[in-house]
Amino acid sequence: MPTEVLATPRAEQQIGRLSRKNAKVFENFLDDLAAGGCRALAYRLSGQAPVDHVCVKHLSGSLRVAVAFETPQRAWILLDR
């Protein structure tokens, strides 16, 4: 499902500190997320709302990303490590 992808200012600080290699991996992930929505993620964290809408994906090494789905077509990057 096509999805709009946004990043919070806190996440953007972390994105800005990614190495070139991880930045490339992250950019590819953004493309997957934009194209496929929640299918690009591994699984949902458990807990009450809004945490139950937070998904996690391990991208490479210690690089992982936490994404919150405000709606099925609007995803927010929350953290990227």
Added chain:
Amino acid sequence: MTIVTEERRVRSLFDRVEAVEDVAKTLPEDDERRAKLLEVSNAALADEGTIRPVIAARLLGLSEKTVRAWAAQGVLTVAQRTPRLLLDVQSVHVISHIVRALRALGKDRDLLDEVWRRLSDAALLERADLRESLEQMRRDQGRVLRPLRQNGAAGH
């Protein structure tokens, strides 16, 4: 106490604890009743205290050797090392949730790595930067990295 009797008793404890947790999770996070219920279930596990690796293995559906290896690697919390190894029952309970969820997804290989990841991801929820990020999202404070319009244009 025989292994079978002990397993049955701890399994019954886990069932009761999970019944309480299930009810608690239906309540909002800031509801005092939720906190109270979770406190009760934690107290029930704390009363049990420790568990033998052989019982933990049966509860988790793993070999005792694997349980001992996980304890050695810190995935399961060791309550006592000598004269015999005893595990913290609360940590066995936490891991039992994770293992069950992973098996439900058909992930039975490389279970240790997956369990490590889940434990570390669960700790994300406690992080101040994640909370801050969620607050920013609620305030609609952010920048679009991939607009919806372009996704459609990309042919997906």
